[in-house]
Amino acid sequence: MKKFLIWFIPGIIVGILIMVASGLAIKRTSTNDYCISCHIHPEADASWKQSVHYITKSGDRTACVECHLPPEGNGYLLAKVSTGLRDLWSYWTKDSASFNWEESGKLENARAHVYESSCIKCHENLFPLELTKDGEDAHLYYKQTEKTPDLHCINCHLNAGHFIKGYTHGSNKTFGSTSSEPKEIFTKPAVVSEFRSFNEYIPNSSVSFRMVAIPGGKFKLGSPENEPFRNKDEGPVRDVEISPFFMAEVEVTWNEFLAFYAQTSAEGRTTDSEGIRTGKTAGTDAISGATPPYGQPDQGWGLGQRPAISFTYHTAEIYCKWLSLVTGKTYRLPTEAEWEYACKAGSATPYFFPGNPEKYQKTGLRAKLSKNDTTIINSYIIYKENSHGKTQLPDIVRPNPFGLKNMTGNVAEFCSDWYQPDTYSQYPEGMIKDLKGPGAGEEHVIRGGSFMDMAGNLRSSARSYTRTADWLKTDPQIPKSIWWYSDCFHVGFRVVCEFDEKTGNL
Numbered sequence: 001m002k003k004f005l006i007w008f009i010p011g012i013i014v015g016i017l018i019m020v021a022s023g024l025a026i027k028r029t030s031t032n033d034y035c036i037s038c039h040i041h042p043e044a045d046a047s048w049k050q051s052v053h054y055i056t057k058s059g060d061r062t063a064c065v066e067c068h069l070p071p072e073g074n075g076y077l078l079a080k081v082s083t084g085l086r087d088l089w090s091y092w093t094k095d096s097a098s099f100n101w102e103e104s105g106k107l108e109n110a111r112a113h114v115y116e117s118s119c120i121k122c123h124e125n126l127f128p129l130e131l132t133k134d135g136e137d138a139h140l141y142y143k144q145t146e147k148t149p150d151l152h153c154i155n156c157h158l159n160a161g162h163f164i165k166g167y168t169h170g171s172n173k174t175f176g177s178t179s180s181e182p183k184e185i186f187t188k189p190a191v192v193s194e195f196r197s198f199n200e201y202i203p204n205s206s207v208s209f210r211m212v213a214i215p216g217g218k219f220k221l222g223s224p225e226n227e228p229f230r231n232k233d234e235g236p237v238r239d240v241e242i243s244p245f246f247m248a249e250v251e252v253t254w255n256e257f258l259a260f261y262a263q264t265s266a267e268g269r270t271t272d273s274e275g276i277r278t279g280k281t282a283g284t285d286a287i288s289g290a291t292p293p294y295g296q297p298d299q300g301w302g303l304g305q306r307p308a309i310s311f312t313y314h315t316a317e318i319y320c321k322w323l324s325l326v327t328g329k330t331y332r333l334p335t336e337a338e339w340e341y342a343c344k345a346g347s348a349t350p351y352f353f354p355g356n357p358e359k360y361q362k363t364g365l366r367a368k369l370s371k372n373d374t375t376i377i378n379s380y381i382i383y384k385e386n387s388h389g390k391t392q393l394p395d396i397v398r399p400n401p402f403g404l405k406n407m408t409g410n411v412a413e414f415c416s417d418w419y420q421p422d423t424y425s426q427y428p429e430g431m432i433k434d435l436k437g438p439g440a441g442e443e444h445v446i447r448g449g450s451f452m453d454m455a456g457n458l459r460s461s462a463r464s465y466t467r468t469a470d471w472l473k474t475d476p477q478i479p480k481s482i483w484w485y486s487d488c489f490h491v492g493f494r495v496v497c498e499f500d501e502k503t504g505n506l
Helices: 002-028 032-038 042-048 064-068 076-093 116-122 133-144 254-264 273-278 313-327 336-344 364-369 375-380
Strands: 198-201 208-214 217-221 238-242 245-248 412-418 444-447 463-465 496-498
Touching: 032 064, 032 076, 064 116, 208 336, 217 336, 238 336, 245 336, 254 313, 336 412, 336 444
Parallel strands: none
Antiparallel strands: 198 208, 208 245, 217 238, 245 496, 412 444, 444 463
């Protein structure tokens, strides 16, 4: 018994000491000061101190671990150990100056570092008395769909833990309003008398954009079977002849889109042929534009000449109808065949510039350690490797041989065709004139890839399609908006103008 006590009592004492020390260690390593000792990011600390979790009515402040670790009893210790080891490795092996705080704060990245169970622990009552009607609808939608993948509290409350300048939560009724100095207002659209590139002017606005004359010609639609990263829906290859048409030099910019938005949306303004002449609104053939967006469509990246994003295919179609109305020309979305013809610009290789997709796409350790020269692709395309996680201005890249910029990269682009994976196999062999896609479908073709994509998805023949349900998952409005996507920030469009009797004095 005595021998047992000699070993047992010290064991108990050691156990108690270990438990106390472990508790103290857990407590010590869970303070904000300790977190910041590894996370040396001034932006993180500064934005936290400007957030609603720091500036509170009660004076209580939410600590780092209260959001970035699950509650105790919900895998807390395991998450703390794994997160701590990861952070220590990053602290020892990476340069804190190279950390992209803006990229890390994007929704798709933030979701991996914020635990929804922690949000619910503090915010058990989702329907407090002070909640607005819009808030009630949003939280009711959340309760009905809370098991939906990727549906997270921070989809709507991204700036709760770290302040984001310009972030808007809820209906953005002031979106598009500007206080810039008055500029020249165009009263008439461009007059086109021959098939050559021209500058289009949007009446009753200060906005103009460049339209490039695309000569007609023949090309091979699709990609050969031996092309790297080729997908099955890119074949079989078909011979297509395209008639001449005009295509916008760049994707529709925010300046262009906001001209449409200002003239047709918000308080139910409409534009018709009489309104173009008088500057007033109304009429039986009037076009009603988008309702105010929910949140900030530009994601805080900036407006101006950046490509417009976050709107639906329906909005793009209505924009083209409006542009046709105010200019008297025939503007529309490009067909898939027109888009690929314009992108390839006479080339028969994966890109309209030299290069092998396998060497440009840095996947796997071996590829990342290789020293493949990406100077060429970086000069033509805004993609995952050089975009810094957001859209960029169009003038930082070189045009393709037709004079078009960002045909691949920056943002993907809507086409008029319905998408089907076996579309090409349904076309007849032999030369097809001015090919149009299937007559029906559920989703539409998008082309070109975006700032989020690797090089393999930016080939001229690469195809993709809209994902309407997925891109509206977190829209809490009932019914969901037909104008704006809540979860798609990488798709825009460019317009084409038909070379017909409406183009001008032809």
